[in-house]
Amino acid sequence: MDDREFMDRSRRRFLGGCGILAAGALLGPERLLAQGSSPTRIGIIGSGHIGGTIGGLWLKKGHPVMFSSRHPEELKQMVAELGSLAQAGAVAQAIGFGDVLFIAVPYGAIPQVGKDYSAATKGKVMLDACNAVSSRDGAIADEVEQNGIGVTTQKYFPDARIVRAFNTISYMVFARETNRPDPKLAVPIAGDDPQAVQVAAGLVRDAGFEPVVVGKLADARRFQRGQPGYGQQVSAAQLKQKLSLP
Secondary structure, rough: OOOOHHHHHHHHHHHHHHHHHHEEEEEEEEHHHHHOOOOOOOOEEEOHHHHHHHHHHHHOOOOOOOEEEEHHHHHHHHHHOOOOOOOEHHHHHHHHHHOEEEEOOOOHHHHHHHHHHHHHOOOEEEEOOOOOOOOOOOOHHHHHHHHHHHHHHHHHHOOOEEEOOOOOOOOHHHHHHHHOOOOOEEEEEOOOOOHHHHHHHHHHHHHHOOEEEEEHHHHHHHHOOOOOOOOOOOOOOHHHHHHHOO
């Protein structure tokens, strides 16, 4: 190979690489994540059983995770055990850290969390795993029963890209059934923003489960507490059959 041919080939490789980078910039982080090309920074609001379990599964897939609570100092031991990709911080820090957010708090806290932080969540994909329990959460549980849980969460975070996910099953089941042999355990999801739903579906898969898109946020009512899609430890095909999905 002479010098001119070598330079021509090197130039083509360089331009090709630039083209790939440019395409990535045009696709945006949601598309790149959906294609599984890069880790995503995840901020977790509420690091109890569900937040800690699902966050731990994402860490195993290589996603950096910041766990948060009102008392982040209490999370230090947990994040130390989870490895270098795990961090602990205040709620505001986790929201700033995360390209994607995951909220798992008692539903009675949703109005206050929304009041304090909804502006900071503007434009971010936020997976919502919270459940409303009348005996614990009071009046907002009645609001959820009347309007549906997905629509209610969106009301308190009006500019976030809400996707309902990981709310139907105990954290112990998630810990036990992650990455089981096919068919994977189904996780129903619902959201109004198609790109946000795509991101959520990718993260469900990364946690070791199979996403089932039920519909819009209004359709999240179908798998809230007390409804047919809630508590189903089944495959995707079985869940679709139970919910009469195509």
